[in-house]
Amino acid sequence: MNYKYNLAKLQYDKEKIEQLIALQIHHVGQTFPIEMEHTFWLKNLQRARKHIEKSFWLALLSYFIFVLVVIPSDYGIINRSVFAHDFTHCVLSIMNGGLCLLLLFCFAAQPKLQHYFLHASLLIMFWGIVSIAWLIITVQTIELQHQAMAVIAIIYMLSYVISGIKPTYILINGLVAAIATLLLFTLLHVDFDVMVLGRVMAGSCVFGYAIAHMIFARERMIFLYTLRARVSEEIHRIYNSELLHLSQHDALTTISNRRTFDEMMVVFYQQTRADQTALSILFIDIDYFKKYNDFYGHQKGDEVILAIAKAIKSAIRHMDFVARYGGEEFVVLLPATDAHGAYAVASNIYKAIDGLAISHASSLVSNNVTISLGITVYRGEEQISKEELLSIADQALYRAKQLGRNQIYYQSLRNTSVI
Numbered sequence: 001m002n003y004k005y006n007l008a009k010l011q012y013d014k015e016k017i018e019q020l021i022a023l024q025i026h027h028v029g030q031t032f033p034i035e036m037e038h039t040f041w042l043k044n045l046q047r048a049r050k051h052i053e054k055s056f057w058l059a060l061l062s063y064f065i066f067v068l069v070v071i072p073s074d075y076g077i078i079n080r081s082v083f084a085h086d087f088t089h090c091v092l093s094i095m096n097g098g099l100c101l102l103l104l105f106c107f108a109a110q111p112k113l114q115h116y117f118l119h120a121s122l123l124i125m126f127w128g129i130v131s132i133a134w135l136i137i138t139v140q141t142i143e144l145q146h147q148a149m150a151v152i153a154i155i156y157m158l159s160y161v162i163s164g165i166k167p168t169y170i171l172i173n174g175l176v177a178a179i180a181t182l183l184l185f186t187l188l189h190v191d192f193d194v195m196v197l198g199r200v201m202a203g204s205c206v207f208g209y210a211i212a213h214m215i216f217a218r219e220r221m222i223f224l225y226t227l228r229a230r231v232s233e234e235i236h237r238i239y240n241s242e243l244l245h246l247s248q249h250d251a252l253t254t255i256s257n258r259r260t261f262d263e264m265m266v267v268f269y270q271q272t273r274a275d276q277t278a279l280s281i282l283f284i285d286i287d288y289f290k291k292y293n294d295f296y297g298h299q300k301g302d303e304v305i306l307a308i309a310k311a312i313k314s315a316i317r318h319m320d321f322v323a324r325y326g327g328e329e330f331v332v333l334l335p336a337t338d339a340h341g342a343y344a345v346a347s348n349i350y351k352a353i354d355g356l357a358i359s360h361a362s363s364l365v366s367n368n369v370t371i372s373l374g375i376t377v378y379r380g381e382e383q384i385s386k387e388e389l390l391s392i393a394d395q396a397l398y399r400a401k402q403l404g405r406n407q408i409y410y411q412s413l414r415n416t417s418v419i
Contacts (some may be wrong), residue, residue, distance in 0.1 A: 052162065
């Protein structure tokens with residue numbers, strides 16, 4: 001059965017996840033199998049993108065407050081002799097930072113650009129480091145140069161924390177940006193302290209990597225716990241679904257059982273009364289089934305019941321309902337069906353079972369397995385209860401057996417007649 005295969009697969013998946021959890025506990029940050037590793041980082045990237053999209057207005061407000069604080073303070077500390085040059089660089093660096101944040105938001109929020117979010121984030125980080133370092137380090141006010149070091153460190157840290165990209169990628173990108181910045185300054189003969197700038201950039205890059213490694217080690221555990229919870233939930237869902245199926249269906253034939261028939265009978269009965277339509281009921285019994293069991297054995301008897309259940313199900317319409325009523329008895333409900341329609345369906349069932357040509361050496365009416373079938377039709381009469389209706393249908397079957405079996409008998413609610 002499919003559910004058994006699915007259940008076994010889920011149990012296997014759960015065991016693998018639990019092994020990974022144990023491995024993560026003993027080796028923090030241990031990578032997953034290739035496919036799971038890819039899924040983990042893809043989800044981190046999607047989560048980071050959504051966080052950026054949702055936090056845009058808060059980030060914009062924070063950046064605006066940052067500008068309101070930085071510009072007046074820069075205005076106060078810049079040397080008057082180089083005011084125009086240094087203040088222009090400060091304003092350009094602030095505008096450049098705002099542009100980087102805006103671009104990051106666009107790639108996070110716009111559906112057409114989201115596919116390029118990872119590459120765009122790395123490029124924005126690279127540009128932000130190089131351009132802001134150039135704009136601020138090239139000022140002549142020493143205090144602003146010191147401030148630039150803090151800004152560069154913040155860019156590195158934010159890249160690790162908010163991007164959702166693998167720390168290794170950011171580490172490589174950050175180191176390349178640092179090397180590019182140092183080479184650019186050297187080639188253009190910019191006056192700067194190589195040791196200080198190199199330490200700030202490389203140190204921020206490595207320190208950010210260590211922090212990101214710890215953060216994503218925790219994210220890995222959360223990811224595994226979430227996966228295990230989902231697999232456990234799916235296992236419980238399959239168990240519950242199968243229990244529900246078993247409670248509603250006959251184990252041998254897989255068609256509905258007596259309990260489900262009782263429930264559906266109430267529904268069909270009430271609907272027939274409400275709509276004033278016709279509801280036909282067919283009771284079916286396998287002729288001389290006890291003799292068949294005694295002669296061929298119970299295993300063969302089960303095979304006959306299963307074959308007949310399939311034949312009945314294939315012979316009725318999609319709107320009809322069939323159930324195993326008990327033992328070798330079946331019942332079919334035909335909604336919105338009068339006596340002629342019921343007889344047509346009953347004939348189809350009779351022919352389908354006759355077509356099986358199952359040998360029955362102990363039968364007293366045929367060489368093959370046959371059925372007796374009783375029909376009655378309910379038209380919403382208020383004076384007839386559901387129990388009385390079933391009793392009349394059962395009487396129709398009993399009458400068919402009395403008359404010699406291997407036949408269809410119609411029992412009217414008002415009188416009795418043979419078709």
